[in-house]
Amino acid sequence: xxxxxxxxxxxxxxxxxxxxxxxxxxxxxxxxxxxxxxxxxxxxxxxxxxxxxxxxxxxxxxxxxxxxxxxxxxxxxxxxxxxxxxxxxxxxxxxxxxxxxxxxxxxxxxxxxxxxxxxxxxxxxxxxxxxxxxxxxxxxxxxxxxxxxxxxxxxxxxxxxxxxxxxxxxxxxxxxxxxxxxxxxxxxxxxxxxxxxxxxxxxxxxxxxxxxxxxxxxxxxxxxxxxxxxxxxxxxxxxxxxxxxxxxxxxxxxxxxxxxxxxxxxxxxxxxxxxxxxxxxxxxxxxxxxxxxxxxxxxxxxxxxxxxxxxxxxxxxxxxxxxxxxxxxxxxxxxxxxxxxxxxxxxxxxxxxxxxxxxxxxxxxxxxxxxxxxxxxxxxxxxxxxxxxxxxxxxxxxxxxxxxxxxxxxxxx
Ligand SMILES: *[C@@H]1O[C@H](CO)[C@@H](O)[C@H](O)[C@H]1NC(C)=O
Ligand SMILES: *[C@@H]1O[C@H](CO)[C@@H](O)[C@H](O)[C@H]1NC(C)=O
Numbered sequence: 001x002x003x004x005x006x007x008x009x010x011x012x013x014x015x016x017x018x019x020x021x022x023x024x025x026x027x028x029x030x031x032x033x034x035x036x037x038x039x040x041x042x043x044x045x046x047x048x049x050x051x052x053x054x055x056x057x058x059x060x061x062x063x064x065x066x067x068x069x070x071x072x073x074x075x076x077x078x079x080x081x082x083x084x085x086x087x088x089x090x091x092x093x094x095x096x097x098x099x100x101x102x103x104x105x106x107x108x109x110x111x112x113x114x115x116x117x118x119x120x121x122x123x124x125x126x127x128x129x130x131x132x133x134x135x136x137x138x139x140x141x142x143x144x145x146x147x148x149x150x151x152x153x154x155x156x157x158x159x160x161x162x163x164x165x166x167x168x169x170x171x172x173x174x175x176x177x178x179x180x181x182x183x184x185x186x187x188x189x190x191x192x193x194x195x196x197x198x199x200x201x202x203x204x205x206x207x208x209x210x211x212x213x214x215x216x217x218x219x220x221x222x223x224x225x226x227x228x229x230x231x232x233x234x235x236x237x238x239x240x241x242x243x244x245x246x247x248x249x250x251x252x253x254x255x256x257x258x259x260x261x262x263x264x265x266x267x268x269x270x271x272x273x274x275x276x277x278x279x280x281x282x283x284x285x286x287x288x289x290x291x292x293x294x295x296x297x298x299x300x301x302x303x304x305x306x307x308x309x310x311x312x313x314x315x316x317x318x319x320x321x322x323x324x325x326x327x328x329x330x331x332x333x334x335x336x337x338x339x340x341x342x343x344x345x346x347x348x349x350x351x352x353x354x355x356x357x358x359x360x361x362x363x364x365x366x367x368x369x370x371x372x373x374x375x376x377x378x379x380x381x382x383x384x385x386x387x388x389x390x391x392x393x394x395x396x397x398x399x400x401x402x403x404x405x406x407x408x409x410x411x412x413x
Contacts, residue, residue, distance in 0.1 A: 024243060025352060027380050030395055034382065037393045038243035041066075045249065060120045060153055060256060067117065070126040070390070080137045087145075088170040090163045093124045095137040095144040096180060107183030109142035109413050112168055116193030116222075116384070118253025119152045119160050128387045132402065139406050140413065143180050145171055149198070153256045157323050160257075164198045165205065172206075172214040188218040188343075188413050192386055193245075193355070194253065196224025200331040200362070207341050218413050220346040220405065223383055226358040227285045227332040228254050228324055229278055232271045234287065234299040235356035242352045245383040250354050257329070258320035272307045278324040279306040281333045290361040332362060339369035346374045346408045348401065350381030374408055 024031055024038075048062035074082045074093050081096045097108065113136075115122045115129050123129070124146035133144040149163035168189065170176060177184050191199040203219045206212050230236075231251055240247035248269070255265035267273035274282070283289075288301035327333045345366055349359035363375045378385070381397060388395040389402065 023241065025380075028352065028382065029380055029397060033393070033395065034243055037388070041244060058153070059252070063121055067121050067123050067126060070128065071123065072125060072127045072130050074125060074130045074133075077134070080134050088166045090167045091148040092167055093130075093133070093146040093148065094180075095133045095146070097137050097141050097143075106181075107186070108181055109140050109186040109409075110145065110171070110177075110180070110182040110188070111136055111140070111142055111220075111409065111413070112145045112147065112171060112187070112189045112199075114147055114149070114164055114189070114191030114195030114198045116191065116195045116387070117151075118225075118250070119157070119194045119197075119257045120253055121151070122194075124148050126387075127390050131389055132386075135402065136406060136409070140409055142409075142413075143182050153260050156259060156319075157257050157329050158326075160194075161198055161201055161328050165202055168202050168206065169209075169212075172212065172216075174214070177214070184214045186217055186413055187214070188220060188409060189216055190220035190222070190409075191224070192222035193384065194225055194257075196221035197226060197329075197331065200224055200226060201328045203342055204331055204334060204338060205328060207338070216343045218343050218346070218409070220348075220409060221359065221362070222348045222386055222401075222405065223350055223353055223355050224347070224359055224362070225250070225254075225355055226362050227330040228258075228268075229274060229282055229330065229333070230271065230285050230287070230304050231268055232304065233285075233357035233361075234291065234295065234297050235358075236354045237299060238297065239352055239354045239356070239383075242354065243382055245354060247354050255320075258323045261320065264320050267307075271304045273324070274304050274306045275321045275324065276306065276308075277321070279304075281325055284333050284335075284365075285330075285361065287357055287361060290364040291357055292360070292364070295357065295360055332358070332365065336365070336369040339366055339371060342366065342369075342371050344372040344374075344412060346376070346405070346412070348376045348378070348386075348405065350378045350383055350385065352381065353383035355383060374412075376404060376408075 024035055048059045051057045051062045052059045076082045079098055081098055083094050085092050085094045115124050133146050137144050147164055147167050149160045189199045199219055200221055236247055251268045255268050282303055323329050347359050347363050349356050363373050366373045385397045386401050388398045
């Protein structure tokens with residue numbers, strides 16, 4: 001008994017020392033809570049690696065547990081009516097404000113929301129997304145369309161993107177908007193992380209669609225992923241071991257979005273995955289040109305190596321290679337002329353986030369193209385923070401971010 005306790009105690013200490021200790025910056029608030037939260041994510045990631053190694057279940061299959069444990073059944077309450085709908089073959093969770101008595105049906109705002117999770121994880125049915133959608137429904141008196149797009153690796157690019165595009169095309173029709181009492185002039189698209197990627201991509205592609213008559217009024221991108229060409233920007237380098245989204249995991253998401261070929265993952269890890277076609281687009285993600293001085297820090301620019309020969313033969317004409325140059329996957333890869341008619345934008349970035357520079361480069365590029373951009377940068381923020389609103393992993397930062405984001409929508413939509 002006593003020996004058992006000692007062994008258990010020793011094991012716990014080892015576990016804690018191994019997983020909890022990590023170099024989390026001093027200025028991050030609620031530091032201990034973040035360390036413990038991250039210890040969970042990292043142990044799950046190690047378990048997932050192990051499971052894949054011994055052939056039990058693939059890595060993302062194990063990581064999907066994160067989605068499952070936060071799963072809720074979105075139901076109506078006294079203020080919000082929640083229904084599951086099918087928009088052109090894609091499932092959505094629809095949140096509508098309940099009519100106040102006496103109030104006439106004034107047209108309402110709408111937000112199409114795309115959840116994060118690296119195109120591989122996440123669901124509109126996760127508790128934090130459900131809570132966010134309810135808050136937005138009430139505070140904005142808005143209809144929220146939360147899209148349950150299909151995920152990689154079962155469905156590689158462009159399937160997740162195309163699911164979202166179909167939903168948007170379906171929703172942005174006069175008849176459909178009228179059905180939900182939505183004002184066609186007050187519709188935004190928004191999403192966090194990979195959801196921000198999809199939101200930015202859809203906003204761009206809609207402009208190119210000559211049949212599209214109803215346009216988006218705003219796009220709100222929360223720590224978005226915006227390019228796959230340079231995975232060594234200063235923020236990737238500075239934050240490669242940060243909690244929640246270390247560089248390895250982000251690279252894993254990117255490679256799984258495109259292909260299950262592990263060689264592509266290894267090439268992306270080494271930042272040697274560019275091919276002659278994608279390398280001609282490197283100018284659009286040149287951080288030495290698009291990052292303000294203050295964000296370049298101590299890093300010196302060197303363009304990602306373009307590997308010819310063996311690697312080119314391996315990926316040269318393959319699917320992932322073509323996807324790499326596709327702006328529907330990397331919205332930064334378009335010229336200014338494709339940006340200038342975009343709806344006004346809100347872009348949230350966090351200091352301790354590998355994706356920080358993706359967001360900041362888009363801020364620069366959109367502003368240069370003449371788009372109105374509100375850039376909110378969180379000096380002590382970390383990736384994924386907006387999701388941490390539910391006990392026991394509730395962060396004050398998440399509440400602040402949510403309030404500021406909703407406030408922007410209130411003022412701009
Ligand atoms: C990146 O920008 C710098 C200057 O801002 C320039 O010297 C360099 O040639 C550019 N590189 C690429 C690949 O566009
Ligand atoms: C960047 O370049 C400068 C000047 O060439 C050099 O002094 C510095 O050490 C370099 N920084 C890094 C991180 O390599």
